[in-house]
Amino acid sequence: MFLETRCFSNDVVHSSDMKRSIDTAEAVLDGLGQDNEEVHEMKGLREAGSGQFEGESLDTIDEKQAKEAGYDSYDEYEDDKRKTDEDEWSWLANAHYYADQSGYAEGADKVQERMTDAIEKIAAKQNEEGGGNVLVVSHGMSINVMLADMTDKYEGDSLENASVTKIHYQNGDMEVESIGDTSYLEEGEE
Template sequence: MATDLYLVRHGRTMFNTIHRAQGWSDTPLTTQGQAGIRELGIGLREKGLSFHRAVSSDLGRTIMTMDIILTELGLKGEIPYNYDPRVREWSFGSNDGAYDGDLFFGLLPRLAGVENLEEMSYEDMAKAIYQADTAGWAETWEVLRDRLLAGITDLAEKMEKAGGGNAIVVSHGMSIGTILYLLAGQRFVALDNGSVTRLRYENGQFTVMEVGDLSYRETGRAYLEKNRS
């Protein structure tokens, strides 16, 4: 049996709504964000998916997201679930909480000596964030890269040794994008809240199966609309 990791970007939060860089700072899911993740959980259930293990980052917004998903799947307390700080979001250091426009479309391109964000790789962004940090909180590119790869690889290997199956992982937009960059060379990708990116792990190799899939949320939304009428 193959091992599939379903990487979910957490639900929409207060900072997402007002367009602030969240990083290691944390705000809770909004009412709209919670509703979107409920759609996701229902959609995963209605598509007949089963999960053998659950992992989220140790930040509150991913824990809150996972709680809703597992509740809708009927798996809360039924499968192993742990927090893994290795799949938490990037730290923006002293720029945590900055407005997205100021950070991503102003400061970082300027430090990298380019016109716009699209010219930068994740490695370029990490180096610029580290350079801009005045508090000593941001990670180097090497630390960031290694922790993300270790987090997903350790989980995939553990799943494979146990016979394979599906794991659901709730992480963050920049972190999931970085994983795609590391595994498949994808440039900067914008992932919606509640989207699913699926990785398959076989014989020590990852294959990207889906990126930013919103069909599970759409299925859940259709289910709710049908059952409200």
């Protein structure tokens, strides 16, 4: 009940179509006693595509990206390619994109566009159906990259798994109300 009273009660649930986010959505619903609720899967909520680097650890990716892009070290690669005003998460998405030879990695602009489009579609549909709360489950890099573009409230800190970010949608506008709230986890332990 801590999640429901602290964060939300949902009217509809959307998730990336990737298994780990569907599992998370189902675990939240189970915790809310709403395990019979349907989870609507959307490709637009997927994790940022890393192309040929999919499934690798970030440390391994860093070194492989640098070498693939023709640099001796990741630091040299980042110093040369990273824009001065680029947040960490957008840089990571762009680093994958710059170094990927497969053509499947997504740059930050593509991730931001895809995620924002998915959120806007969800919000508009819910608005057409009379409004209400929506639970949206996605992935860390994609959420971080989207927030970096969406609001000045985002400071670039990595969001914890299972954190809650509230976005209010009204009349076609989205406003980020809170970012990365995990207080319900602490309250649930008490």
